Amino acid sequence: MFESLSEKLEGALQSVTGQGRINELNVAETMREIRRALLNADVNYQVAKEFTNNVKEKALGEDVLTSVTPGQQLTKIVYDELTRVLGGEHVEIEYAEDPPTVILVAGLQGSGKTTFCSKLAKHLRSKGRAPLLAAADVYRPAAVDQLQKLASGINVPVYTVSDDDGKPVQDAVRVAEEAVEEARNTARDVVIIDTAGRMHIDEAMMEEVSTIKSAVDPNEILFVVDSMTGQDAVNTAKEFNEQLDYDGVVLTKLDGDTRGGAALSIRSVVQKPIKFASTGEKLDALTEFYPDRMAQRILGMGDVVSFVERAQEQYDEKQAEKLQEKIRSEDFDLQDFYDQLQRIQKMGSVKDLLGMIPGVGRQIKDLDVDDDAFKHIEAMIQSMTPKERSHPEILNGTRRRRIARGSGVEVRDVNQLIKQFREMKKMMKTMSKLTGQGRSMNLKKLMSKFGGGNSPFPGM
Ligand SMILES: Nc1nc2c(ncn2[C@@H]2O[C@H](COP(=O)(O)OP(=O)(O)O)[C@@H](O)[C@H]2O)c(=O)[nH]1
Numbered sequence: 503m504f505e506s507l508s509e510k511l512e513g514a515l516q517s518v519t520g521q522g523r524i525n526e527l528n529v530a531e532t533m534r535e536i537r538r539a540l541l542n543a544d545v546n547y548q549v550a551k552e553f554t555n556n557v558k559e560k561a562l563g564e565d566v567l568t569s570v571t572p573g574q575q576l577t578k579i580v581y582d583e584l585t586r587v588l589g590g591e592h593v594e595i596e597y598a599e600d601p602p603t604v605i606l607v608a609g610l611q612g613s614g615k616t617t618f619c620s621k622l623a624k625h626l627r628s629k630g631r632a633p634l635l636a637a638a639d640v641y642r643p644a645a646v647d648q649l650q651k652l653a654s655g656i657n658v659p660v661y662t663v664s665d666d667d668g669k670p671v672q673d674a675v676r677v678a679e680e681a682v683e684e685a686r687n688t689a690r691d692v693v694i695i696d697t698a699g700r701m702h703i704d705e706a707m708m709e710e711v712s713t714i715k716s717a718v719d720p721n722e723i724l725f726v727v728d729s730m731t732g733q734d735a736v737n738t739a740k741e742f743n744e745q746l747d748y749d750g751v752v753l754t755k756l757d758g759d760t761r762g763g764a765a766l767s768i769r770s771v772v773q774k775p776i777k778f779a780s781t782g783e784k785l786d787a788l789t790e791f792y793p794d795r796m797a798q799r800i801l802g803m804g805d806v807v808s809f810v811e812r813a814q815e816q817y818d819e820k821q822a823e824k825l826q827e828k829i830r831s832e833d834f835d836l837q838d839f840y841d842q843l844q845r846i847q848k849m850g851s852v853k854d855l856l857g858m859i860p861g862v863g864r865q866i867k868d869l870d871v872d873d874d875a876f877k878h879i880e881a882m883i884q885s886m887t888p889k890e891r892s893h894p895e896i897l898n899g900t901r902r903r904r905i906a907r908g909s910g911v912e913v914r915d916v917n918q919l920i921k922q923f924r925e926m927k928k929m930m931k932t933m934s935k936l937t938g939q940g941r942s943m944n945l946k947k948l949m950s951k952f953g954g955g956n957s958p959f960p961g962m
């Protein structure tokens with residue numbers, strides 16, 4: 503689904519990775535790439551423009567997180583914006599307080615209405631409801647047959663009106679009205695009305711659907727649209743909405759090689775929620791539409807998004823600034839280091855966290871990252887007095903022996919910790935000069951300073 507768009511978006515975001523921090527220049531460039539990716543996917547021009555403007559504004563306005571790279575942070579912002587254009591929240595079908603709930607399904611011919619009606623019936627049944635299908639596409643006998651065939655497979659009754667020869671009576675409004683009556687009489691609590699579509703929007707079709715609407719006063723009108731048709735889908739959605747003022751959109755054929763334009767544009771253009779997505783011809787290929795899940799699929803970087811979310815949860819601006827200042831002025835001591843270790847561990851297992859850094863994931867997959875190694879480091883620091891933590895230079899032989907005993911390690915482990923801490927501090931200082939404010943500290947590089955016996959990363 504949306505492979506090309508996904509690829510291009512990831513490409514655009516990955517090009518920011520590794521750069522020091524978010525700035526006007528790299529954001530502008532990334533936005534150009536993202537806009538191109540969206541337009542390539544046939545996203546409405548206005549929607550694409552607004553999308554990149556919003557992302558840019560947020561990127562330049564947001565607090566810079568120390569524990570993530572600019573690329574990761576931008577990924578999260580793009581993800582949030584994708585979720586927003588897809589509708590933000592999931593929107594449920596509205597059920598009638600007094601059953602039956604009447605659902606009217608409209609759309610062009612071939613968009614997938616009949617298939618969707620059957621899928622919806624199956625879906626609702628699995629939720630404990632008792633649907634009745636109404637075959638209000640009365641002009642082609644094959645249409646009624648199709649619905650009956652699909653419905654018999656799932657054991658859902660279909661309401662039809664036939665003449666003496668068994669041919670469907672060509673009165674869609676009558677079928678719809680009687681179906682609602684039938685549901686009431688047979689204790690069916692949802693009526694799904696499948697209507698006729700045309701190849702193109704025409705007045706007769708619109709008028710018929712509008713007449714059904716006024717006749718049965720549906721609780722829910724769903725507009726079905728083939729997502730493969732790109733911007734045409736958006737235009738059709740607009741016209742149907744002007745006529746019917748529908749309640750929700752059903753995107754079909756998302757399993758095909760649709761580029762994504764319809765999915766990403768419809769919500770913004772018609773201001774109606776996408777409620778369902780259809781992903782195949784089989785009757786179980788229907789999902790309730792969740793904008794955040796879809797955004798994650800499009801971006802294909804769900805792990806980065808949740809990483810940044812967790813970093814944001816742990817983020818404390820004042821604390822971060824204090825830390826930066828300490829690094830700059832070389833006041834960063836073992837107590838600060840200890841606090842950072844605690845913070846990192848609160849965010850999850852170290853291997854998980856490292857795996858979420860783009861490019862790192864694959865490298866460490868087979869490594870045996872030992873979270874316990876951190877425990878040793880922590881234990882050693884815990885065995886130090888506050889003064890020792892802030893002035894590691896006073897750690898003479900006697901003190902080191904005491905610390906080793908107190909934390910259950912060998913003296914050489916303590917020696918190593920002190921040596922490594924000194925090296926790390928040097929590196930942090932250099933990094934902080936290189937990146938201006940040292941904001942994008944690379945966790946892996948930092949931790950790799952802890953080589954040897956206590957290293958959480960064997961071989962580093
Ligand atoms: N691949 C795919 N095909 C679908 C999907 N939904 C419907 N179709 C197919 O599209 C064609 C038209 O569907 P139909 O329900 O008859 O459309 P209607 O004219 O709007 O009632 C049929 O061949 C369906 O099997 C879908 O989500 N994915």
Ligand SMILES: [Mg+2]
Pocket residue numbers: 615616617639645696697
């Ligand atoms: Mg049909």
